[in-house]
Amino acid sequence: MAWNVRTFEQADTDAVIELWTEAGLTRPWNDPRLDIERKLRVQPELFLVATDPEGVTVLGSVMAGYDGHRGWLYYLATAASHRGRGVARELVAEAERLLLALGCPKVQLMVREGNEGVLGFYDALGYERFAVANTGKRLIADA
Numbered sequence: 001m002a003w004n005v006r007t008f009e010q011a012d013t014d015a016v017i018e019l020w021t022e023a024g025l026t027r028p029w030n031d032p033r034l035d036i037e038r039k040l041r042v043q044p045e046l047f048l049v050a051t052d053p054e055g056v057t058v059l060g061s062v063m064a065g066y067d068g069h070r071g072w073l074y075y076l077a078t079a080a081s082h083r084g085r086g087v088a089r090e091l092v093a094e095a096e097r098l099l100l101a102l103g104c105p106k107v108q109l110m111v112r113e114g115n116e117g118v119l120g121f122y123d124a125l126g127y128e129r130f131a132v133a134n135t136g137k138r139l140i141a142d143a
């Protein structure tokens, strides 16, 4: 195996933000640095990165959380240079293992409009599609 999966460390911050940017996961209304700071305060052990075997170069990420009802996945990405080798599959499997260890009965995620092509990836991992309308309200205006 040409990569390792481990918990995110502060020193990974810039590399992870670069990964998210290249993967098209950043949005003007989500400051990735603040997203990371917040995650480091809540279940930081569920924020994972895939790295080269030396544990230095970041190749992938997933940010998971358990709210007491559902487990959630965010910021799943694999570096373009390492896609199609099972990196994301392993990141998701490790996140699922950690969620299950917390007693989490179901894991789910949101796919942004325009990124439906990624649903085939989740199909391959045994995720079942369901239709739902999402709505949300910002409680802290970051920008």
Ligand SMILES: CC(C)(COP(=O)(O)OP(=O)(O)OC[C@H]1O[C@@H](n2cnc3c(N)ncnc32)[C@H](O)[C@@H]1OP(=O)(O)O)[C@@H](O)C(=O)NCCC(=O)NCCS
Binding pocket: 023, 024, 025, 075, 076, 077, 078, 079, 082, 083, 084, 085, 086, 087, 088, 089, 090, 109, 110, 111, 112, 115, 117, 118, 119, 120, 121, 122, 124, 125
């Ligand atoms: C989606 C993404 C994370 C997949 O990463 P990856 O490391 O290439 O995925 P894996 O190699 O682990 O693929 C696992 C399986 O899914 C399949 N797969 C991967 N992407 C797929 C896609 N877009 N459609 C259908 N199947 C796909 C692979 O063929 C593989 O199947 P196999 O194990 O039977 O061969 C990566 O393409 C990415 O970073 N995309 C941009 C960011 C993004 O959209 N993230 C998801 C936000 S919801």
